[in-house]
Structure formats: structure tokens, C-alpha cells
Amino acid sequence: MSAAVIAAESVCRRYDRIPALDGVSLSINSGEVHGLIGENGAGKSTSVRILAGIEAPDSGIVRGDTSRVAVVSQNPKLAPSIPVWQSLITGEEPRIGPLLDRRHAIAGVEEIAARFSIDVDVRRPAARLNQTEQRLAALLSALLGNPAVILLDEPTVGLAPVDRKRILQTVRALRDGGTGVLYVSHDLREMAEIADRVTVLVAGRSTVTRTRPFVTEQLVTDLFPDGTDGIPSVAEPAKTDDDAPIASFEELTVRDPLGGRALGPLSLELAAGRITAVVGVRESGLDLLESYLTGEFELSSGAVRVRGRRLSARLDPGDLRSRGVAIIPSDRILRAAALDGTVTENAIVADRTRIHPRGIRAREGERSLTGRLLERFGIREGHHLPLGALSGGTIQKLILARELDTSPELCIITEPSAGLDLRSIERLYADLRSLAAGGAAVLLLSSHVDSILPVADAIIALYDGRISGRYGATGKADITRAITGLVDGEFERTADDLSREHRS
């Protein structure tokens, strides 16, 4: 066994007297993928910051040269308007005299990209890259410094299976090249697939390190030493087959003004008491559907009705809210949170008029609402911390809790399980079931078949902008085939056929 390149020993770290890490020991060897798993708030991100030397531990030691550790963040910072390679070489520009040596710069970046089979066009401006490509670019940026250890903080969260594969492939190439990799995730199957060793974090403490081969059941027990109890189970919702659906999409089509891709015509009905899921890779049109629903893109044709009333071609999020529609976008951190604001300021944003009766803030209402939201997913943080000080998963939970708390008639969630740990996913699904049981319609947009299978009553598969299959809560294999284009689907059928089929 090779020696550790970097190691943490009994590291502790507190924020505002709340311990984030309470005795973490782990070591990363060269040429290994070391997995780090734990629930949201278990201290994964803090461990990463300490190993990278971004933060110093309150007690305990970090051995090794932190200057040779590179962190790849989930949300990379690239200048949106300039070519990616220019962002990447900043500070290390190759020169000819006083001038930038463009040819060498691009060649250098592309050479490293090729060596680790990172498939990104670095000549494009960052604004034109999709989420996967931006993450790959961030990985590339970390690799340019030739690090001995690379820390990946949930690199595949929110990505479609195809794109996960791209990232995992790159991680393997890194390991085979002798780099040590710390791989943070709470996806156990992904862990079992990629990691050589796995360290388990429970409430800020590293409890155990397992080595290959892993038994997934064992890891689950490690993660939840107290068992998975405490997660409330909810009775099956009463499926009311109401005649008038809460919302209906009628031959909706959305076109991407830049890329030329299109979605639709798409017809579906969202009935009270039912959880409907639309699945597909994001580029199959799932992203376009989200862009329309969040008011970014205009509807090209067709209509969306909520309670029989037709919505405008360009949606106004405020208008949707007043009609009892809650939407949670996939990029929650950027679009649904204020990182500089406090937890309370973020918590009350949907319900702000009730918190400010006659325009003046009511302290008590504010406190009880924030407390209720935090409690829903068992978040322990203080009300007055800036939101940005919380871990990504905790922020996700707060945003979900905030929207669910408005008791919407129609609840639309994109990538529902993104960034959540197992317990929180269970909690979310229980909440969605009781929301539906209470007479609401739920629409999930997901690029992970697995994540919506346990909760959806009806599943609609998208491929290349069209519906390629409709399913009950059954066969995963069929759905997977449908979203990867292995089923003919509804391509040649008319809208009339579609609606007839759907009714039957």
C-alpha cells in the first residue's frame, strides 16, 4: 500500500460553537479513489475545506502538503463571456515577451484535457457550456496545477446518467495516472462503483473506513447507525380520479432560441392526488420544459391551463405563485436562494406578506415559520446565520421546505432528489405523498429514473423532445429503454391519438 499523500488526524472544527467536525480521520493515497459519504450536514464539505487548507482545524492535524491539493467545486467560477481556456490559464499565462502566447496556452489546456479524456470545447465561452461541461471545465482547471490530490465535492449531483458516466470515466483516468482522489458523494451505488476505500461520516465524526469490495447494505448500516427509523411513513394517497385536472399541458412546444432544439408537442394532464414524473436526459427537452415553467423561455405553441385558466406564453413566477403553483428550479442555489441573506430572510420569502401584516415585520410569525421550515428536514442551524455558511444540501432542504410549506395546489419540482441524503429523500417523498393525498397535483421533472420510481404514480418518458412512453409506477427497464431512444414512442402519432390514448 502506497503512503498517504495527505491525511487528517482527529480533526475538529466548530462554527458559532456548533461543531461541524468532531473527530475526523482519513487519509488519501496516491492512485486511489477515496470515497467520503455522509448525510447532509455530516461535515463532508468542511472536511474538504480542511484537507485543501482553505480552513484550519480547531484541533487535530493535517499531514501532507496542502499546496498540492486541488478542490473542484460544484459551482465553478468561469468568466461567462470569454473562452474557457482564457479563464483556466489566468495567473499561469504562457508568454512571448510581454504578449500572451495563445497557441501554447490553448495547446497546453487541450493536452491535459486529452490526457484525462475530458471532453470539453475550451474555445467556447463558459456561458455556452452546459452544467456537465462546466463541471468538467472546473475539473480541468484543477488539473492544470498538476496536483497530487484532487478533491471532488459531489461532482455528479443533478447530472443525467450519461453525464455521470463522463465524470466517472475522468475520475478513473485520474486514478490510473497516479493522482489521489477524494470523492464526496451520498450516492452509495456510485461509491461502490468508483471508490477503492470509503470513509463514513456520521454527525461530524469519521466512524469507519471500508475497503473494496463493498457491501451496499453494510454502508447503509454505517450511515444510519440508529437505523432508518424516525422517517415517517405515510398511508397511500387516496387517488381521486377527478374529472377536471388541476393543470393540463395541451400540445405544448418550446424552442430553444439559441440551440435550435425543441420540445413537444407535449400533452399531459395533472390530476389532483397524483404524482406525475417526466423523465429523460436533460437535453431531451426536460431543460426546455423547466425554462418555460420558470419563465425564462416563451411557449412557441400550445397552451398550459391551471384550473381551466390559460397561462400566458411567457410565465411570470409571481403570477404562478398567486395561483397556487410552486416551482422548484433545478439550479436552486442560483435562482431560489440569497446566499448573503440570513436563514430567516430566505425562509420567509414565499410567505413574506403574511410575515409583514400591514407592511410591518412580525417577529413572532417570522420565528415560528423559520423554525417550522428547519424542522421539516431536521436542520439544526441558527436562524441568523448567512445562508451561504450552510452546506449545499442544507440549503436545498430549506428551499424545498419553503415551497412545500405554501401548500400549493400544483407543486413542480425539478430534480427532486438532487443534493439530498437518503433520509431527506424519504422525508421529501412522504411530504409529496401527503401533499397529493390532500388534493394537490405534483409534477416531478427528473433525469434519474431511480429517484422518482418510489414516488411517482405516472411516469412520462421523454426522448429527443417527444414523449417516448407513458407508464404506471412499474418497470424501470422499460422506462430506461424509452429515455435512451430504444422505444419508438409517440413520434409519428398525432396529438389526437395521444390524448385518446392518455384518456384510456
Added chain:
Amino acid sequence: MRRPQTARYGVVVAAAAALLTLLAVVLTTSENPVATVSTFLVGPWANRYALGNYLSRAALLALTGAGVVVAFRAGVFNLGGEGQVYLAALITTTVLTGGRGGSTGAVPMVVPAVLLAVIAAGSVAGASGWLRHRTGADELITSFLISSALIPIVDYLIVGPLRDRAGSLLATELIPETARLARLLAPSVLSTGALWSLLLLPALWFFLTWTLFGYELRIVGYNHELARYAGIRVGLYTTIPMALSGALHGLAGAALVLGVHHRSILGFSGGLGWNGIAVALIARNNPVWVLPAALFFAWLESGARAAVLQNQTTWELGSLIQAVVFLFVTAQLIRGRKR
């Protein structure tokens, strides 16, 4: 939770750096360092006259500083404070001197004069906010450009059509005595106008932290996307805070005329706009800290003036110290924004 701590620490560092610069420059250049330093530090409090002038200056800076804070909390930047103060001052003077010649009807005209000045300055700044919302034109640039265009126009009016031909100053006529604000610490220029800041700052604090309007304004300042997502009208909270910012600058201009100079003098409001930004930065855009920040900044200004008047140092020292404070506070702000 880490940032606010470093932030407070940063202001202390800025203040310490300013004092060290002062000592370093004085020790290397002054013939009598001890006297210079003590004049600089104690000058503003040396006597009634100095103290009154110092407090008067601090009160004006608190108004413009508050103006910058309102805009900044909504995520917009009013860089046109200089022109807004100047314009409002001239409007106040013109209304109260009845345009050309004659000082008719003084007292009943005071409130309309101030209102007109405040509305004019508010509209000029509000226009930049509205342009930002409508066309995407950067309010930082437009407010600066509009202000830069206003200054020479006001200059022209003061030395041209509105000039008091009887006097030798490049200034307008004096406003009638009945329209002037009462002086508090004669012979200094401190007037009841200083109380305006004392009343307005708590009101501003309440408005920003306790009202729905203030809450929505803050959310827009944090993240436009979130505001849009939550159904907050982003355009409204781009235009209104800019207009409020302009209005507060306008009020400072009115106070400058009614309480301090009783007329408009060429370039007499210079620095109130820019130094208001410095005050807002030192106060970290928190209304609670605007008054202490204004007192600190006015102290530096008045100390430098006192030392200069006694021929112990040069004007550059005052500017140098202000520059050091500005540099440190701004650097801190930028570091705080980078995450």
C-alpha cells in the same frame, strides 16, 4: 458567519492604517510633529467654532451616506451624488431668492423649495434606476454621466444668470434671513439642519429592517433571480431605491444652503457625494453605522483642515488619509464579495 467578523475587523484596520499614515507623513515632513498631530486629532473639538463646523459636516455626510446605503441595499449604485447635491442646492437657493433679484415671500416658500429640490434630485437618480430596469443601461454609469453633465450647468447658472452682481464672490444672492435654519453653536455653521440626519437615520433603519418594502428591497439586492422567482417586482426596487438615494442627496443639498451657506457658491458642495460613498462603505451599508462613520470621516476632514489652517501641513495630507481609508475599506468590501 465568518464574514461579518472580518468585516468589523477590516474597518478597524482601515482606521488604524489611516492614523499610521498620518503619523508617518507628519513625522517625516512636519517641523513640529507633535503640534501637527495634536492639531489634527484634537482640532475638530478644540473650540465651539471647530466643533460646530465638524458636527455640521458630519450631519451632511450622514445624509449623503444614507443615500448611498439605500441604493446599495437594493443592489444598485448611485454614483451621481455630487451632481444631485449641487442641483438640489441651486434649486433651493433659486426658489428662495425668487429667481433673479428680489427676496420675496421667504418663510412659506421654504418647504416647497426643499420639496422641489428633493424631488428634482430624486428624479434625476430615479431616472438612472428606471433606465437600468428598462434598457439594461448600467445605473452606475448613467448616474455618473448625468451628474457630470449637471455640474457644469449648475456652475454656469451660478456664475452667469443667477450670480449676485453686488458681491465679488462667484455665488448667488443670499436667501432671506427668515428662511435660514437656526444656528445651534454660534459662531459655527451648525444648524438645526443637523437634526434632519438624527431623525432620518432611525427612520431609514426602520424602513429597511422592519417593513415589507425594506425586506423586498433587500431580497432584490441579494439576488435578482430569487426576487423574480418569488414574485417581487425587480423594476420597482431598482427605480425607487435610486430615487430615494437621490432624494437624500437632495436633502443634503437643501441643508447645505438653508443651514450652512445661505446661498449657492461655485463648487461649494464638492466632495459631499463622493465622501458619502466612503461613509456608506465604512458603515458597511448598515444605517446604524452611518452616523459613526460620518463622524469619523468628518473628523479626518476637519482635522486636516485645522492642521492646514495653522500652516502645519499641506492639503495633500488630508486627501492622503482619506485615500488610505477608502482603499482599505474598498479592498475589504471586494474581498468580502469574493467567495
